[in-house]
Amino acid sequence: MLTIGTIKINNPIIIAPMAGITNGAFRELCFEFGAGLVETEMVSDKAIFYMNKKTLKMLEIDDKYHPVSMQLFGSDPDTMEIAAKKLSEETTCDIIDINMGCPVMKVVKTGAGAALMKNEDLAVEIVKRVIKVSKKPVTVKMRLGWDSENKNYLSLAKKLEAAGVQAITLHARTRGQMYEGKADWNAIKELHDNLSIPVIGNGDIKTVEDFIKYRDYCDAIMIGRGVVGNPFLIKEINNYLNGKENYEVTYKERIKECLNHTEKLITLKGEKVAIREMRGLAPHYIQGLFLATKYKNQMSKISTYEELKDLLTKYEELLDKTIEK
Numbered sequence: 001m002l003t004i005g006t007i008k009i010n011n012p013i014i015i016a017p018m019a020g021i022t023n024g025a026f027r028e029l030c031f032e033f034g035a036g037l038v039e040t041e042m043v044s045d046k047a048i049f050y051m052n053k054k055t056l057k058m059l060e061i062d063d064k065y066h067p068v069s070m071q072l073f074g075s076d077p078d079t080m081e082i083a084a085k086k087l088s089e090e091t092t093c094d095i096i097d098i099n100m101g102c103p104v105m106k107v108v109k110t111g112a113g114a115a116l117m118k119n120e121d122l123a124v125e126i127v128k129r130v131i132k133v134s135k136k137p138v139t140v141k142m143r144l145g146w147d148s149e150n151k152n153y154l155s156l157a158k159k160l161e162a163a164g165v166q167a168i169t170l171h172a173r174t175r176g177q178m179y180e181g182k183a184d185w186n187a188i189k190e191l192h193d194n195l196s197i198p199v200i201g202n203g204d205i206k207t208v209e210d211f212i213k214y215r216d217y218c219d220a221i222m223i224g225r226g227v228v229g230n231p232f233l234i235k236e237i238n239n240y241l242n243g244k245e246n247y248e249v250t251y252k253e254r255i256k257e258c259l260n261h262t263e264k265l266i267t268l269k270g271e272k273v274a275i276r277e278m279r280g281l282a283p284h285y286i287q288g289l290f291l292a293t294k295y296k297n298q299m300s301k302i303s304t305y306e307e308l309k310d311l312l313t314k315y316e317e318l319l320d321k322t323i324e325k
Contacts, residue, residue, distance in 0.1 A: 002036070002220050004198060005137025005166040007067050007094045009220070011036040013237055014169075014200055016224035017071040017097070017141070020277065024062055025264035029257070030227065031065045033234040036220070038068055042099050045074030045083035061092045068092075069139065073099035075111035075122065077129045085133040095166075096134050098127060100142040100156075103175045114143050114175035120156050127163045137166040141202075144187055147176035153187060154194060161197050169200040169222055179225075189217040208236045208246065229284020231257060251289055251319050255312045258285035262305060271305055282308060286315070290322055 002009040015022065015030045017039035022030075027038045040058065047055035061068050070093035074080045080098075087096050100123060102113030109115075116123045131138045140160050145151035157168050170191050172183040183203025192199040201218035205211055206226040214221060227233050232249040239246050261281065265274035283296035295315045302308045 002198060004095060004139060007137055009036040009067060011238060011241060012215070012220035013037075013234055014220050014222040015039060015227060015234075016202060016222045017042050017069075017099070018224055018228070021228060021281070023058070023265070023268060024060065025261065025268045025274075027068065028062060028065050028264055029231050029261055030234060033231040034238040035234050036067075037095075038065075039097060039222075040068060040070050040093070042071040042073045042102065043083075045072060045076065045079040048072075048083040048086055049079045059087070059091045059093075063092065066092075067094035069095035069097045071097040071099050071141070072130075073102060073107060073112045075116060075126070077122070077125050080126050081129040081133055084130040084138075088134040088136050093136065095137050095139055096130065097139045097141055097169075098130060100140055101169075101171050101175075103143070103178050108175065114146065117142060117152060117156060117175070118146050118150070120152065120159060123156060124159050124163050127160055127165055131164045138164070139167040139169065140165050141169040141171065143171050144174045144184060147174050150174075151187075154191060157191055157195060161195050165197065167198040167200060167219075168195065169202055170218075171202040171222075173203060185214050185217050188214070192218045206233075208233070208240055211237050212240065229258075229281060229287060251286070252316065254285045254289070255316050258282050258312060259309060261285075262308060266305060275302055275304060275308065278302070278308065290319060291315075 002012055013036045015035050015038040019041050022039060022041050030038050043055055043058055070087050070091060072083055084096055087093060099113055100116045107113035142153060144153045153170060160168060170188050172185060172187045188201040198219040200220045200222050201214060202222035205221055205223045211221055236246055262274060262278050265277060279300050279302060282299045286292045286295060298311055
C-alpha cells in the first residue's frame, strides 16, 4: 500500500490529470474499474482567485469516490497560496498536486506548468507557500526539464523534497518533446533511487506488459492516455497484481462502457455538453475493432445520446454477424 502524507492508496495504479477528460464522470468510471488514486483536470489558481463559475464547478468531488488529487497550476506565489487554501479548506480533495509539467503554450507562456522548471527558486517558493496553508498533502508533477539540454528533474526534485513535498510524479519527457518520443524510465528510476519520498512514474503505459516492465522503477505508476477509452486496463493491471488470470475485453464490453461513460457525463454536464465531449472520446472505445474507422467518423458527428446509442447498437449487430460467420 502506498501512503502519501496521511492518505493511504490501496494500489499503485494512479490516473493522470487530463484536461477535458478526468472530470467527475471519468473519475467515477476509473474508480469502478479499481484505480488507486485519480487526479482531477488541472485548475487555474487565477480562476479560483477570481471565483470563475466553471472552475468552481470543477472543484466538486463525489463523496463516494476517493482518494482524489486536485491539480493546481499557476506561477504567482500569492494566488497559488490563496487557491491552495481554498482547495484545502473548502473542497473534499485528499491531495493537492502542483503542476510543473504541462507543456501547452497557453500555460507555459504565463510561467506556469513546465515553465516553472526553468525557475527553481520560484518553483520552491510556490511549494512552500502552498504547503504553509494546506492541511492536505502536497505533491508535484513535473517533467525531465524544459528541453534535452536542460534536464534538471533531479536537482529540482531534491529541493522540492526538502521544501516538504510528500510525493513527486515524473512524466519522463521534456517540455520540448511535448507528448512525442519515448518516455525515459531510467530517469524515473534514478529519481526513485535518490529521493526518500514516493516517486510516481508516468509515460507510455498502455498495456499490462508496460506496467509489469516498469513496476519496480518507482512506487506507483501513473497512466494517462492509456486509459482513455480503455478503463479496462485498470482492471487488467489489478488482476495481475492480485494473481488473477487476465481476461479478453470483448467488443460488447467496450460498447457498454462507452454508453456508461456517456450517461455519467450527461448526469454531470447535461446532454448537449456531454455529447460534444464524447465526439472525441467515444471513438477511443472501439479503436482497433473491425470496421471501426467508419463508425468512429460517424461518432464525430453525433448530437444526441440516442444517436450515439443507435450507432453503437448497429455496430454491435454488425460485429455479432461478423463473429457468427
